[in-house]
Amino acid sequence: MMRGSCLCGAVAFEADPPYREVVACHCTQCRKTSGHYWAAASVTHDRFRLSEKRGLAWFRSSTSATRGFCRDCGASLFWQPEGEARISFAAGCIDGPTGLSLEAHWYAEDAGDYYRPEGPPPPPTRAETLHGSCLCGANRFTLPGPMGAVTACHCSQCRKTSGHYAASFDVDEASVVWQARKTASFTTPGGGSRSFCPDCGSSLGFRAADGSFSIEAGVIDNPTGGMLTSHIFTADKADYVVLDDGLPQEPQG
Ligand SMILES: [Zn+2]
Ligand SMILES: [Zn+2]
Ligand SMILES: [Zn+2]
Numbered sequence: 698m699m700r701g702s703c704l705c706g707a708v709a710f711e712a713d714p715p716y717r718e719v720v721a722c723h724c725t726q727c728r729k730t731s732g733h734y735w736a737a738a739s740v741t742h743d744r745f746r747l748s749e750k751r752g753l754a755w756f757r758s759s760t761s762a763t764r765g766f767c768r769d770c771g772a773s774l775f776w777q778p779e780g781e782a783r784i785s786f787a788a789g790c791i792d793g794p795t796g797l798s799l800e801a802h803w804y805a806e807d808a809g810d811y812y813r814p815e816g817p818p819p820p821p822t823r824a825e826t827l828h829g830s831c832l833c834g835a836n837r838f839t840l841p842g843p844m845g846a847v848t849a850c851h852c853s854q855c856r857k858t859s860g861h862y863a864a865s866f867d868v869d870e871a872s873v874v875w876q877a878r879k880t881a882s883f884t885t886p887g888g889g890s891r892s893f894c895p896d897c898g899s900s901l902g903f904r905a906a907d908g909s910f911s912i913e914a915g916v917i918d919n920p921t922g923g924m925l926t927s928h929i930f931t932a933d934k935a936d937y938v939v940l941d942d943g944l945p946q947e948p949q950g
Contacts, residue, residue, distance in 0.1 A: 700793070702857070704767070704883065736937075752767040763779075768895060810822055810920055816943075838877075846923075880892045
């Protein structure tokens, strides 16, 4: 049996084998909800149980699917296709070793321009103003581009909130101009604050305890001028994640 949970513990689940192996999805919706791209295993409904659902909220992300997230911490947990007796659950939210492997990349053509699904990132594009938004549109903002260096974080907190692992870029918080804003925040054990959309669960940003601020790379809509440059907290990375893009890895952040 496998167990999983969100970052704050207000949503938890159990699943019995057999599981579908992990699929990474680079579609626009998965990029916004996760803040980078989403990765999930799946099981049939008869092998799936919610052991805690007090924080669970659902967002209808298209006519054919809904997404489950935690309204307390913003973790992106589930994808439920309409009319199917099978649910996808975030690989990054699984507790302990998964024993799974990443077997496919979906919608690779929709991947962000700051990374490639496989291999090293492409050279940066030109981007003067970045436009960002959450999946439902309740949050929209602009900030000066380009995105610049993007850091992938594999710490257990980023794994839970994103559902896979996170990717973000440093921003002067005062330079962000909000055209629409509806954010919730979750204070992490380390004293940082993660912001997310309370309506759709999209991961938006992180303010560290020292005041430094970053935005999740996956919520930017236009060419970013960003480039993934490193992986941090790789000592905490999930066992199904294989890093083969040649970028530097820092085990402890
Ligand atoms: Zn939670
Ligand atoms: Zn939203
Ligand atoms: Zn992290």
